[in-house]
Every structure is written in structure tokens, then in C-alpha cells.
Amino acid sequence: MVVSQWDGGGILLLFQEHCVFESRTLFYGKKFFEFFLFCCLSGACFACILYVMTIAEEIFRYLDDSGITLVFPTENAARHYLAQYVRSRRTSVLASRAIAFDEFKMNFAPKHAERPANKYHRLVFTSSFLDCGSTGLIYLYNDGFFEYRQRFVSFLARILPPLIELDQTGIGDVALFKDLVTLRRRYEEYLSQYDLFEPGWERHDISYAKGMKGTYVLVGYNSDIPMQALMRELGDVPWISTLDFKCESDVDYEQFFTEETELEALFQRLEDLKKKGIPSDDIIISTPNPDALQNRLDRKAQEYNIPLSYMKSLRLKQTVPGRYLFAIRRCINEGLSFRSMENLLLDTALPYLSIDNNRRLIRFMIEHNIQSGSLDFHKDNLVSELSYAAKQSGDDSLLTFYKDLKSALSAIRRADDGDEIIKDIHGLTFMLMGDDEFSKSDPMDKDVYSFIFSELANINRTLKENGLKMSNIFSIFMSEVEGLSYVVQEKRQGIRVFTYGQDQLLNVPYHFVFGLNDGNCTMSKSTLDFLEDHEVSSRVNFDVTDSMMEYYRCSGDHVFISGSETSYDGAQSAPTYFITRGIVRRSDFVFKEVFEKADSTSLCQVKMTQFADKGDDYSLGPAGEAIDIDSKKLSYTSISRYANCPYRAYLEMEMLTEETAPDSFEPAKQDDSDIGSFLHEVIQRFMKNHFNRILVKEKLDDYKTEISSILEQALEEDHKFDQYTKDSIRGRYLDSLQNVVSILLETGGRKKGSIGPFMPLENEFRLASDPAFTGYIDSIIQSENGDIYLLDYKKGSGDATYQLVLYKRLYDLDPPHGDSVKDCYFYSMRDRAFKGFDPEKWATQETKLDEDIEKIRLGYSSGDWKATPSKDVCERCPERVVCRRRFNLQ
Numbered sequence: 001m002v003v004s005q006w007d008g009g010g011i012l013l014l015f016q017e018h019c020v021f022e023s024r025t026l027f028y029g030k031k032f033f034e035f036f037l038f039c040c041l042s043g044a045c046f047a048c049i050l051y052v053m054t055i056a057e058e059i060f061r062y063l064d065d066s067g068i069t070l071v072f073p074t075e076n077a078a079r080h081y082l083a084q085y086v087r088s089r090r091t092s093v094l095a096s097r098a099i100a101f102d103e104f105k106m107n108f109a110p111k112h113a114e115r116p117a118n119k120y121h122r123l124v125f126t127s128s129f130l131d132c133g134s135t136g137l138i139y140l141y142n143d144g145f146f147e148y149r150q151r152f153v154s155f156l157a158r159i160l161p162p163l164i165e166l167d168q169t170g171i172g173d174v175a176l177f178k179d180l181v182t183l184r185r186r187y188e189e190y191l192s193q194y195d196l197f198e199p200g201w202e203r204h205d206i207s208y209a210k211g212m213k214g215t216y217v218l219v220g221y222n223s224d225i226p227m228q229a230l231m232r233e234l235g236d237v238p239w240i241s242t243l244d245f246k247c248e249s250d251v252d253y254e255q256f257f258t259e260e261t262e263l264e265a266l267f268q269r270l271e272d273l274k275k276k277g278i279p280s281d282d283i284i285i286s287t288p289n290p291d292a293l294q295n296r297l298d299r300k301a302q303e304y305n306i307p308l309s310y311m312k313s314l315r316l317k318q319t320v321p322g323r324y325l326f327a328i329r330r331c332i333n334e335g336l337s338f339r340s341m342e343n344l345l346l347d348t349a350l351p352y353l354s355i356d357n358n359r360r361l362i363r364f365m366i367e368h369n370i371q372s373g374s375l376d377f378h379k380d381n382l383v384s385e386l387s388y389a390a391k392q393s394g395d396d397s398l399l400t401f402y403k404d405l406k407s408a409l410s411a412i413r414r415a416d417d418g419d420e421i422i423k424d425i426h427g428l429t430f431m432l433m434g435d436d437e438f439s440k441s442d443p444m445d446k447d448v449y450s451f452i453f454s455e456l457a458n459i460n461r462t463l464k465e466n467g468l469k470m471s472n473i474f475s476i477f478m479s480e481v482e483g484l485s486y487v488v489q490e491k492r493q494g495i496r497v498f499t500y501g502q503d504q505l506l507n508v509p510y511h512f513v514f515g516l517n518d519g520n521c522t523m524s525k526s527t528l529d530f531l532e533d534h535e536v537s538s539r540v541n542f543d544v545t546d547s548m549m550e551y552y553r554c555s556g557d558h559v560f561i562s563g564s565e566t567s568y569d570g571a572q573s574a575p576t577y578f579i580t581r582g583i584v585r586r587s588d589f590v591f592k593e594v595f596e597k598a599d600s601t602s603l604c605q606v607k608m609t610q611f612a613d614k615g616d617d618y619s620l621g622p623a624g625e626a627i628d629i630d631s632k633k634l635s636y637t638s639i640s641r642y643a644n645c646p647y648r649a650y651l652e653m654e655m656l657t658e659e660t661a662p663d664s665f666e667p668a669k670q671d672d673s674d675i676g677s678f679l680h681e682v683i684q685r686f687m688k689n690h691f692n693r694i695l696v697k698e699k700l701d702d703y704k705t706e707i708s709s710i711l712e713q714a715l716e717e718d719h720k721f722d723q724y725t726k727d728s729i730r731g732r733y734l735d736s737l738q739n740v741v742s743i744l745l746e747t748g749g750r751k752k753g754s755i756g757p758f759m760p761l762e763n764e765f766r767l768a769s770d771p772a773f774t775g776y777i778d779s780i781i782q783s784e785n786g787d788i789y790l791l792d793y794k795k796g797s798g799d800a801t802y803q804l805v806l807y808k809r810l811y812d813l814d815p816p817h818g819d820s821v822k823d824c825y826f827y828s829m830r831d832r833a834f835k836g837f838d839p840e841k842w843a844t845q846e847t848k849l850d851e852d853i854e855k856i857r858l859g860y861s862s863g864d865w866k867a868t869p870s871k872d873v874c875e876r877c878p879e880r881v882v883c884r885r886r887f888n889l890q
Contacts, residue, residue: 059219063098070099071227101226108209115197116198117191121196121462123154126156127153138179141179161199163201168527171531171536206237217243218240220505228544247553249554252584253585254560254562255565259568262564270283274722280307281496282509283510286501286514287515287516288500288516290499305722309494309497320350322448327347334372337371341373345358345361353432353434364389377410416473417464422457455477508555509558514563516575517572523544632860634853634856639849651879680778682711682737695745700742711729712730735832752825752833753836755787761781761788780817790808791824793826794829806849823836
């Protein structure tokens with residue numbers, strides 16, 4: 001920090017240098033007081049001092065005083081500043097000096113002899129309340145429409161805690177007011193009957209606080225609604241103060257024209273930081289709706305090789321076990337409709353014992369135009385059609401499968417207590433997946449499945465405590481857990497991405513807040529907020545929208561706040577906060593060209609040839625240079641490349657432009673092929689370590705550890721990738737690399753590529769035929785019973801091509817390991833799965849291979865190098881800059 005003074009005016013000028021966190025000059029204790037006194041004598045206002053001090057520096061000043069305890073909105077924020085304080089001051093500090101607000105709030109709550117009610121107590125109450133058939137409700141629910149009862153159980157359970165706010169809210173409709181009073185009274189009776197208390201109804205008071213010493217400072221009070229609500233209850237407390245941050249910086253709102261340009265600018269800025277070597281921990285990204293933007297963020301992150309880490313939990317619907325259970329609920333609610341059964345039975349992510357019966361049943365419904373089955377055992381058109389087909393064919397296996405499925409789903413629908421529902425779900429899962437259920441799936445899927453059943457156990461325990469049963473318990477339970485999230489326990493890799501507002505008080509050097517508009521940045525809460533405005537005449541409102549903006553503007557040394565004029569949803573405006581202060585700026589960001597490293601002179605020369613005399617470069621006609629194909633070594637790459645575009649094949653394989661292309665024409669972004677080659681090298685090192693040795697499932701953990709070590713060693717040896725790319729590879733592909741061995745070692749054929757114990761074999765040999773071919777098979781393995789398998793690895797999803805067809809054909813001409821190939825698979829690093837061909841597709845690819853070999857034979861002999869432009873072929877072609885379809889070659 002630099003302090004200077006003008007000679008004549010006595011005006012204090014304060015500047016803060018941009019430097020690393022630990023090296024900042026900090027003013028605290030006696031030094032801070034002396035500095036403050038000096039500023040006052042010089043005529044400077046205290047607000048100016050707070051401006052030059054960052055959030056972290058101000059918080060550290062309070063931590064220097066041992067008599068002060070800081071209260072943060074979240075546990076994350078408290079831990080963040082304790083850790084930063086220890087590193088900055090190079091000292092120790094008690095963990096109790098910085099606490100989360102929830103812990104602080106508990107000091108002002110009364111002590112209860114009763115047990116606290118939880119969400120499942122509320123579910124049980126509302127279910128039994130509506131089951132009685134005479135609720136006395138008029139506005140919220142109609143007893144005459146009992147079939148809609150299930151939809152209201154979860155809704156009424158959710159509005160029970162806020163009913164404490166009824167006295168603070170004016171209700172305009174008499175019927176609505178009576179309903180809310182009735183609901184609260186009946187719930188009070190339930191709580192009293194079972195010795196429970198509702199935590200949401202607690203009144204906080206200063207008299208309950210015992211043993212609290214010193215001063216407590218609420219950090220970020222102006223931007224935190226729960227803090228304001230508590231202090232509204234407590235009133236003025238001498239030993240509780242607040243700490244807020246008034247931003248006097250020049251951070252404005254940068255407005256782009258579209259979301260796409262805003263996103264591109266964000267990643268170009270991140271790439272600049274990456275090149276400067278800024279650690280990813282020094283950067284935070286915030287946006288109001290990361291779920292909606294995640295696909296586009298992931299695409300950009302992959303394009304720029306910038307790893308992102310989403311600091312959010314997974315909704316159960318986003319997990320494989322969650323999808324499975326929600327699909328069961330849909331089947332029950334829709335009475336086995338075609339769409340619901342298709343959703344359940346054709347999800348390839350589920351570890352079904354055999355998906356053949358699932359597909360046969362869906363195919364049967366399509367062929368016989370059956371729109372729905374039925375959970376009714378007396379009338380089911382699907383049973384009738386299946387029975388008739390079984391009599392005609394003598395095969396009743398599909399009928400038996402459907403009846404078992406229907407019986408299992410009906411049992412789940414009828415279950416009315418926790419033990420029964422848990423048993424019935426396990427019964428259905430055993431039928432579809434066998435004993436293992438999700439135990440052999442991805443570790444996260446296994447954990448999520450256990451998490452869901454632990455929640456089922458909680459509702460079961462609640463029912464037993466109350467001696468109650470609940471009709472349609474499964475659908476009601478799934479409605480309740482629909483909003484639940486599962487926190488993924490994994491090591492974070494990459495730049496943190498937060499939902500707007502959840503990163504409150506996390507101060508970092510670089511903070512990007514993007515996608516902000518007037519409709520998505522509001523941070524407010526009202527009493528009885530489940531009611532619409534027209535239903536209330538008055539209510540207490542808390543609005544921290546502007547205070548949150550103040551915080552974000554001073555949330556780092558370099559802050560970028562942005563939005564766009566248009567989105568996929570239409571036009572949008574900047575937040576009112578920025579408009580009223582006149583700090584909305586149309587973006588003047590200068591976007592980099594795709595070929596920013598290219599030689600500008602050579603590109604100009606190419607451009608100037610557009611009106612020159614067109615020489616013959618063979619791209620427009622067949623009369624070109626004939627080449628003797630017998631002198632060539634053909635490969636899968638050369639065959640497929642010629643089939644896609646003969647002109648590109650000529651440039652790269654005959655003129656060797658691929659080998660001689662100058663580095664200056666390479667885009668700045670990381671080439672995906674480099675990453676693909678690197679991943680191949682890692683898995684091949686592992687296979688080579690085990691040539692001619694049997695790999696067994698009992699040592700799977702050892703193999704995974706070995707693959708992890710090989711990856712780390714390869715990353716350490718590699719000098720091509722920067723640290724961001726290495727972090728991206730480690731976070732994105734380690735599990736996928738380990739999964740290769742996991743799937744291969746499985747038995748029972750539950751997944752494609754599962755062959756049990758296997759032995760990697762030598763895979764370097766010459767593939768000879770007429771004409772001569774060259775190629776390299778990624779892995780050759782032999783199963784325990786001697787079968788040979790060929791494996792190919794793909795970084796992306798991998799398309800069904802004839803590469804494996806060619807390799808199998810050439811291998812079988814002269815088998816280097818004795819036996820011919822039993823099957824071929826390619827492994828997708830992105831999808832973490834082996835893929836292959838059914839017999840029909842295999843035959844199709846064999847035909848296409850023969851056609852393309854004949855095409856390259858004739859093309860070489862006749863000199864046919866004509867370009868075959870199309871969107872798919874030309875879109876990412878590296879030869880576009882010299883192709884006659886764009887320029888003339890001189």
C-alpha cells in the first residue's frame with residue numbers, strides 16, 4: 001500500500017498494488033489506529049480506508065483481537081478465513097474464533113425435553129391428516145378430490161415450519177386464513193401427542209444465551225437474510241455487532257450482446273490467467289444458474305483445457321440410482337404406460353442382468369400398438385396379447401417376465417410401511433439386476449443407492465415411533481426426496497464454479513461473476529413466501545440484492561461482473577443496481593482470432609490469390625497425378641481419409657503437409673489428439689507391465705493404484721502440457737483409465753467387454769496382406785479359456801467404424817498368438833464403457849471396408865484427388881486454409 005500527499009491540497013491518495021495475498025501490507029492493532037488517526041488528521045474519510053483494504057484484510061484485523069469471535073454465513077467461509085489467516089500471519093488461531101451462523105443461532109434457542117420434528121414427521125402428519133377424509137380445509141385442499149391427495153402431502157408438509165410467521169403476515173382471504181390456522185392447530189396436536197417440537201417454530205431470545213463471552217461480530221450482515229431475521233427477534237444486543245463491506249471500487253457491469261460472446265470472453269480471460277501461471281485456487285466463477293449453463297461451460301472448458309469444479313451437490317435425479325427410482329415411481333403413477341416402461345427398461349446406464357428381455361417387451365408393445373400395461377390384475381391388454389403370442393409360439397418367457405415386473409411394481413405401490421417398501425424395492429432390483437444390485441457399479445452410484453435407502457430407513461423409523469402406516473408411501477417418499485441432493489465426496493480439481501450467492505465472503509484474487517441480469521440476481525425472502533402476493537395484504541420482507549452486489553464488487557483484487565442483452569430465453573436487462581448507479585458498460589472486449597499465432601504475411605498472400613489464374617491443384621477434377629498403390633503401406637487412417645476426402649488424403653499423405661506444417665499455423669488451444677495419445681500411452685504402459693501374466697479381480701485395487709502411479713509419472717515426465725491441462729487430465733480421465741481393467745475383469749457378461757481374468761499379450765507386430773497394410777492394435781488380450789480379444793481406445797465417445805473390422809481381418813490372416821480373434825471392442829474414455837458391433841452392424845462395416853479399399857485402389861491408379869466438400873468433412877479439416885474450395889494454390 002502506498003500513501004502519498006499532494007503538496008498543496010492536503011488530499012490523501014491511497015493506492016493498492018496488485019500482489020500476492022501473503023505479501024500485502026496489513027494494518028492492524030496499534031498500527032491500524034495510528035494509520036487511522038493520521039488519515040483523520042489529513043482529512044481523509046474512514047470509508048476511503050475501507051476501500052483500499054480488501055475483505056480479507058479487514059477480517060484479519062478482527063481476528064487479531066482475541067476478544068472477538070467472528071460469525072460467518074457458512075462453515076465454508078469460516079474455515080476459509082481461518083486457513084488464510086494462519087498462512088498470512090504465520091501463527092495459530094483457535095477454531096472457535098470463527099464460527100458458522102447456524103452454530104451461533106443455537107445459543108438463543110430454548111432447550112426442549114421433547115424430540116425435534118423432522119421432515120418425515122411432517123410427511124407422516126400430513127399423510128394421516130389428509131387420510132382422515134374430513135380435514136376442514138376449504139381454500140388449500142378439497143376433500144372431494146381424494147385422488148389428488150398424494151400431490152398435496154409433500155406441499156403441506158413443506159409449509160408447516162413457516163406457519164410460525166402467520167402472526168406477522170396479513171392474509172386477505174378469510175378462507176385461506178382459516179385453513180392455515182386449522183393446519184397449524186392440527187399440527188400442534190400431533191406434536192403434543194408424540195412429544196415433539198417443531199424447530200422452525202422456535203422463538204429466539206437473548207435470555208437463553210449462557211456462557212457467551214466477548215464480542216461477536218456478524219460478518220456480511222447486510223447481505224445475509226438469516227442474520228437479519230435473527231437480529232429482528234433479538235433486538236439490540238450490546239455485545240453483538242456487524243461487519244459490512246461498502247464497495248467504493250470502480251468495478252462496473254460489462255454488458256455483452258449475447259450469452260455466447262460473454263462465455264467466449266470469460267474463457268479467453270481464463271486462458272490468459274492460465275498462461276500467466278495463476279493457480280486455479282486463486283480464481284472463482286459465480287453464476288445464478290450453473291445447472292442450465294453446465295453443458296456449455298463443459299464444452300468451453302474442454303475446448304480451452306481449463307478444468308472446472310462445480311461446488312454444488314447432485315440432485316438425485318441426476319444420478320443413475322436416482323433415475324432408476326424415479327422411473328419406478330413414474331411407472332406406478334402412470335399405470336405402466338409405454339413411455340414410463342420405456343424410461344425404466346431401456347436406460348443403458350443401469351446394470352441390468354440382461355437387457356434383452358427389456359428390449360423384447362418394449363419392441364412387443366410397439367409391434368402390437370399397445371399404449372399401456374396396467375397395475376390392475378383383472379384387466380390388462382398387454383397380458384392378453386402376450387398370452388396369445390405365448391400360445392402361438394410356445395414360448396412364455398416374455399409373458400412371465402412382464403408378470404413378474406408387474407407384480408413387483410404393484411407390491412411397491414401397495415406398501416404402507418417402511419420395512420415393506422424396502423423389501424419390495426430390493427425385490428424388484430434383484431429381479432432386474434441380480435444379487436449385486438448396484439454394488440458392482442460406479443462407486444458413486446453405489447454410495448447414492450445406499451444414501452437413498454438410508455433416507456427410507458429414516459421414514460421407516462418415524463412411522464414406527466408413531467405406530468402409523470402411510471398409504472402409497474413410495475410415491476410420497478420420492479416426492480419428498482426429489483429436492484434432496486447428494487454431496488459428491490471427491491478431491492476437487494480445477495477452478496471452482498459456485499451458484500451466485502453461495503460463495504459469499506470467499507475472497508480471491510480473481511472473481512468472475514457472469515450471466516447476471518435483473519431477473520436472476522434478486523436475493524429476497526418474505527414471510528409465508530409460499531403464498532402469492534395477491535393472497536396477502538401485508539408481510540415482512542427481507543431484500544439483500546443491493547448488499548450482495550456491494551459484496552461481489554469488492555470480492556477480489558480483480559473482479560469481472562457481466563451479463564448479456566439477449567439469451568436463449570429472449571431479451572434481458574442489466575440489474576437495477578448497476579443501472580441506477582450509471583455503471584453499465586457495453587463490452588469492448590477484443591476477441592482473439594482462431595489463428596492468432598499464424599504468420600500474417602503468409603495468410604495475406606493466400607488471400608490475394610483469390611482472383612489469380614487458377615492453377616491445377618487436382619481438387620476440382622479427376623485428371624491428376626497417378627500413384628502406384630503397390631508402393632504404399634495402407635492403414636485404417638489412409639483408407640478412411642481417402643474415402644472422406646481424396647484431396648485431403650493427397651495433401652497429407654503425398655505432399656506431406658501434415659508433417660511439414662509450420663507451428664505458426666497451429667491454433668493456440670491444446671490439440672485433443674495429444675491428450676488421446678497420452679491416454680493411450682498410460683494404458684499401454686500398464687498392459688506392457690503385465691504381458692503374459694494373468695490379471696485377476698482379487699488384485700483390482702492394486703491394478704488401480706498402479707494405473708494411478710503410471711498416470712502421475714507420465715504427467716511428471718511430460719513437458720507438452722501446462723499445469724491446467726495436467727489437472728484436467730487427472731480429474732477427467734483417471735477413473736476412466738482405471739475402469740478399463742475393472743470392466744474387463746467382470747464376469748457374467750453384464751457389460752460389454754466383461755470377460756473375467758485375462759492376460760495382456762504382445763501387440764507390436766506387422767499386419768501384412770496384399771496390398772500391404774500397416775497398423776497398430778492398442779491391446780491384445782487372452783481370456784482364461786484362451787479366447788483372443790482386440791481392444792482399441794478412444795478419447796471421445798467413439799463412432800462405429802471398420803477399424804476393428806480391418807484389424808481382426810488382418811490378425812486372422814496370420815495369428816501371432818495362435819488362435820483367431822473371438823471379438824473386438826473399443827473403449828470410450830468419455831463414456832467409460834466398452835462398445836462393439838452386433839452381427840448385422842459388423843457385416844455392414846465389412847462391406848463398407850471393402851468398398852473403401854476398392855475406392856482407394858481405383859483413385860490412386862487414376863489420379864482422382866477431387867475434393868468432396870460437406871459440412872461434416874470440412875468443418876474441422878486442417879487443410880481448409882489451402883483448399884481450392886476457399887483459395888487458389890500457387
